[in-house]
Amino acid sequence: MAASDRLNGDVILDVNDISLAFGGVKALENVSFDVRAGEIRAIIGPNGAGKSSMLNVINGFYHPQDGEITYKGKTRKQMRSHEAAAQGIARTFQNIALFKGMTTLDNIMTGRNLKMRVNLFLQALHIGPARREEMEHRAFVERIIDFLEIQSIRKTPVGRLPYGLQKRVELGRALAAEPDLLLLDEPMAGMNTEEKEDMCRFILDVNDEFGTTIVLIEHDMGVVMDISDRVVVLDYGRKIADGSPDEVRANKEVIDAYLGVAHD
Amino acid sequence: MELLNAVFIAPFVDMWEFPAFFIEVVITGLLTGVLYSLVALGFVLIFKASGVFNFSQGAMVLFAALTLVGLMEKGVPVWLALILTMLVMIALAFAVERLMLRPLVNQDHIILFMATIGLTFFLEGFGETLWGSNVKRLDVGIPNESFEIHGVLLNQFDLFAAAIGAVLVAGLAIFFHKTPVGRALRAVADDHQAAMSVGIPLKTIWIIVWSVAGIVAMVAGIMWGAKSGVQFSLSLIALKALPVLILGGFTSVPGAIVGGLIIGVGEKVAEIYWGPLVGGAIENWFAYVLALAFLLYRPQGLFGEKIIERV
């Protein structure tokens, strides 16, 4: 698999000198890196390194004290989360943030929310434009359901699904928004080998077919090395390496961080 | 112009020119506030220890008062009636734990809340079935004469009530923070599972806490009942306790006190000085609007814990 063969375009996301602290705890310190359009970028690092916080900053959930983010050419200090969504950023969460009270189908349909325009009254009557819009989006969502091979659990309330399937549904919801930038927070966590292979396949297919830029946090080194184009390594909130998977793998600081060698 | 004067100037001029009266109003408000605090205290206890928002606290006040008066009317001497009522409230705690809390142990908070509303109806109906619903006089022998200090009119009973309130609060504060049982209660309030895993018996804790709340309800019932007669409207006090809890936070004992006092004084002052402008009865809604305004500024109340959301 020639991950590095893929054509990578211009920088779509530029993280510049981001610092984030909660009270006295520094989650991120002067972190900078860029992401090119169409690439798969992995963020790795030991637990507590600040990886999830980084994603949260990118999609506007946390607001950094310092630094700025340039996304699609626009630089800003902070963004509200629904603005990020409107700009084409979608994500999945470490602890699965599905809407437990709704079915798989409804959950993925919520991902289409920003594309739906018809007003309240027409929705109440469910005729004409409201109906057509609903059917259009249903058709799109069904394609995603096909793609992710979750047809049989369409109408199941997601609260009842096993963990691995929930993660897949969450991916579906993120895909439904047709994002330009997809942030995945530990998409393989808690999965067995087969499930991981499936998930890898989905991620690569999404990147291949739609050209979606993907930033993912992952602990499984095999996965990271296999599918990512470039890797950022964080430790204690600071960036300690940045480059191709091979470069990073050989980096002494990275090895130390994972093996727990004492810091100064 | 006249309206502006009436709202923003005249009341304050009044307060300044007749300070004795103003102080009386404040003191009356404070004393009502103490009574609110007592009821709110019951809420806080139960919420702190079981995470249940016990709407029936007001009904418990009524039920305790009804039982006490009922026994006294049958000729039981005061001291015995008090003890018997306490036992009844403890028995009630057992029943509630066994029949209501245990079956609902893992449910959503709203379900438990609704169950306590059901309990409210049940207690009201039960109490009135047993003892009848006429307004009853309650006399436990607390002196009730008025006297003057520096031109300010005070009442022995009110002072007594305030003193009782203070003692109760101090006692509970010590209980929570200095005794092992108190510590266990706080553990349970924090995390049921964790508390169980260190061997704290949930059931016992709940019984203890509901019993204590029941006794607090009894004290509140005596105070209110002696002041204004034991009647159905006592249970509506539960609703008034809600703004108190908003101000003070749902889990703070000192908060319940401070909240109660602020609401008590605020209500009274508003009613006396601004009430006449709009036809009176501001007391019906003032506390809630005050709580609402407060919430907008500080959603977790004066003493509540700030909620941090994580994804």
Add this chain to the structure above:
Amino acid sequence: MLYREAGQFKTSYAADQAMFPIVQDRWFILALLLVAYLVVPFTANEYWLQAVLIPFLVFSMAAIGLNLLTGYAGQLSLGTGAFMAVGAYSTYKLITAFPDLNVIVAFLIAGVITAGVGLVFGVPSLRIKGFYLAVATLAAQFFLSWMFNKVPWFYNYSPSGTITTPPRTVFGVMVTGPEATAEVRYLVALTLVAVLALAAKNLVRSRIGRSWMAIRDMDIAAEIIGFRPMQTKLTAFAVSSFYCGVAGAMMLCLWLGSAETEAFDINVSFQVLFMVIIGGLGSILGSFLGAAFIILVPVFLTNAPQLFGIAMATDTQKHLEVMIFGGLIVFFLIVEPRGFAQLWQIAKEKLRIWPFPY
């Protein structure tokens, strides 16, 4: 055997997303409507219409309103009574000020006015959540109650403070006032409820319904996906208040005929909340079931002693009623916290495979 879905394959998304996808359900609803329209008016007596069916319709409307807000959008509200009052008083002012105004139109306008009020009192929900929000809605409840009591303009300066519906006709038939027959009032209420319930069912399965449920289930994630919390919550308050307002108007004009502010007090708010919880949060059907339960139980309890031949003082009976009512609520909450709607679902599941056990 009776209820099997086997063989009912949907060949289009439209069919799959239909309101009642199972054919048997569709027949059932149709039958229900036919009975309601054609059989009931001719067979039910005055007592049943006035004391049971019409209030059932009124409260179903209110329960749907509250369910949209609390069950679907997750915003706990204790102000239902006040919103019903807004609907009632608005209707009263409208039809007394504009005698030629069609009374049904007046209901709808009153609903819109209530939606506006609901919007205002919904603003705190943007900052405040859960029980705190419930207390904030209490502010609405008590303040509005007080206002309708104290400001004479609302009851047209009548000395008693009561508002009474003047007689009004629709298409020549007397609909409100002392001459309007119970049958006519029942049919008007039935139509209103049927139409608005249909609209509600449409709303909850389209984008707006999903946005409400998303905010309810996980408002942080919802915002990250792009739902705007402010718009979603305010829409929930507005739509819910519309329904409650229409319910209040119906209560005044089609059921009671006249009312004072006590008719819309905090007890009503609790009653409707009970209906929604016992019936099932997040279910339109649940709103109906809950309303039926809360209406029927007191009627049953009031009449039961006669049925069983027991004589009882009215006082004691009232107290016992309250006690049993409270007990039943706790009982049903224990048995099925997700309400009658859930019990109904379970029954349907069993029916599906009947006569097999599983």
